[in-house]
Amino acid sequence: MVELKDCLALDRADPLSSFQSEFDLPGGLTYLDGNSLGPLPIRARERMHDVVDRQWGKGLIRSWNDEQWIHLPLITGRKIAHIIGAKVNEVVVADSTSVNLFKLLSMALRLNPKRRVIVTESGNFPSDLYIIDGLTGLLERDFEVRRAATGQVEDAIDDSVAVVSVTHVNYRNGSMHDMRGLTNKAHEAGALMLWDLAHSAGSMPLELNAIGVDLAVGCGYKFLNGGPGAPSFLYIAEHLQNQAQQPLTGWLGHANPFEFNERYIPADGIASNLCGTPPILSMAALDAALDVFENVDLNQVRSKCVALGELFLQLIDQQLGEFGFTVICPLEHEHRGSQISISHPQGYAIMKAMIERGVIGDFRSPDILRFGLTPLYQRFEDIWNTVATLRDIMLSGQWQEARFQTRDYVT
Numbered sequence: 001m002v003e004l005k006d007c008l009a010l011d012r013a014d015p016l017s018s019f020q021s022e023f024d025l026p027g028g029l030t031y032l033d034g035n036s037l038g039p040l041p042i043r044a045r046e047r048m049h050d051v052v053d054r055q056w057g058k059g060l061i062r063s064w065n066d067e068q069w070i071h072l073p074l075i076t077g078r079k080i081a082h083i084i085g086a087k088v089n090e091v092v093v094a095d096s097t098s099v100n101l102f103k104l105l106s107m108a109l110r111l112n113p114k115r116r117v118i119v120t121e122s123g124n125f126p127s128d129l130y131i132i133d134g135l136t137g138l139l140e141r142d143f144e145v146r147r148a149a150t151g152q153v154e155d156a157i158d159d160s161v162a163v164v165s166v167t168h169v170n171y172r173n174g175s176m177h178d179m180r181g182l183t184n185k186a187h188e189a190g191a192l193m194l195w196d197l198a199h200s201a202g203s204m205p206l207e208l209n210a211i212g213v214d215l216a217v218g219c220g221y222k223f224l225n226g227g228p229g230a231p232s233f234l235y236i237a238e239h240l241q242n243q244a245q246q247p248l249t250g251w252l253g254h255a256n257p258f259e260f261n262e263r264y265i266p267a268d269g270i271a272s273n274l275c276g277t278p279p280i281l282s283m284a285a286l287d288a289a290l291d292v293f294e295n296v297d298l299n300q301v302r303s304k305c306v307a308l309g310e311l312f313l314q315l316i317d318q319q320l321g322e323f324g325f326t327v328i329c330p331l332e333h334e335h336r337g338s339q340i341s342i343s344h345p346q347g348y349a350i351m352k353a354m355i356e357r358g359v360i361g362d363f364r365s366p367d368i369l370r371f372g373l374t375p376l377y378q379r380f381e382d383i384w385n386t387v388a389t390l391r392d393i394m395l396s397g398q399w400q401e402a403r404f405q406t407r408d409y410v411t
């Protein structure tokens with residue numbers, strides 16, 4: 001039996017506990033949705049004040065030079081490179097994850113021009129699937145999109161495949177691919193490997209260079225805490241840079257944007273993956289949020305994430321047995337990312353009742369309750385509170401109240 005005092009003891013021994021003060025989380029709230037929107041880092045708020053009042057308000061257009069605004073996509077990209085095991089010249093911050101996927105998929109097809117198959121996974125994040133179909137719909141040659149069933153991605157890879165494009169950690173059930181194994185498999189078949197790191201960057205150590213990953217995209221507003229709609233990042237292994245151009249050839253990817261040349265000449269290296277003017281306010285917030293990671297040991301983050309997950313599963317077993325929940329995330333932590341997912345036919349109403357009680361997770365259609373594990377600001381006590389609140393809502397039947405039955409637009 002796990003008791004509250006065991007959770008409190010784990011919190012006292014937590015080597016990451018000092019990072020809680022980096023975030024401005026409202027008191028009385030238990031936040032388990034940092035896999036969807038990270039909380040506000042104190043540094044980001046301070047930076048926003050400076051960027052708005054001084055840099056924009058007083059500096060006006062001079063700040064493009066004086067405050068290095070124009071270089072922010074590369075400056076911020078360097079900080080992300082450290083987090084994902086990449087070289088500083090391999091990452092740039094721009095656009096959204098969906099748009100960056102479009103760019104890198106297009107580039108992958110140009111890098112591997114004799115092949116016409118894209119392998120992805122059914123159950124991948126919808127935008128990733130839509131973008132693949134949108135891109136292939138645009139191309140004249142016939143492309144085949146292979147949506148492999150879960151667990152069968154490796155089997156779908158053969159020597160006709162140009163690129164394998166999958167998400168490292170599944171957004172719904174939290175299952176995690178073997179990044180090294182699948183990358184090797186793609187390479188053995190002569191395919192490129194494109195990872196979506198939306199649910200892994202910032203939540204665990206990643207070794208893109210050591211594994212030899214070709215291409216990757218990831219999200220700024222989830223585990224990196226960059227704020228709502230924060231720009232995304234893209235990674236291109238150094239040896240593939242300058243080999244093929246991405247198709248969104250906007251002026252800021254030009255070698256010399258301020259020559260206003262009418263012919264596109266790509267910038268050298270990763271900068272040619274920029275398109276238009278960077279959203280400085282959003283990017284500055286992300287840039288400041290990334291400074292939190294400067295002193296973070298991601299191995300410690302992963303260890304605590306595993307411990308939070310094990311505690312969560314143990315408490316589900318102990319406290320929720322009679323209520324009809326099904327654990328749908330992998331039970332073995334080697335195969336689990338940074339979330340716990342459980343399903344229940346009344347999942348939506350239950351989650352809405354939880355949120356009213358100040359325990360925030362989210363819901364994914366049709367019946368999944370999702371809880372993000374974010375070791376930088378979460379306590380073991382939060383896991384205790386979450387399961388205790390769930391139990392209370394089920395015991396009391398509170399979820400049946402009418403106001404929990406109607407669906408909001410954003411779940």
Ligand SMILES: *Cc1c(COP(=O)(O)O)cnc(C)c1O
Nearest residue numbers: 096097098125127167171196198
């Ligand atoms: C969150 C998420 C995205 C989001 O894409 P945007 O273009 O930033 O809205 C894409 N892919 C995956 C796997 C995600 O989890």
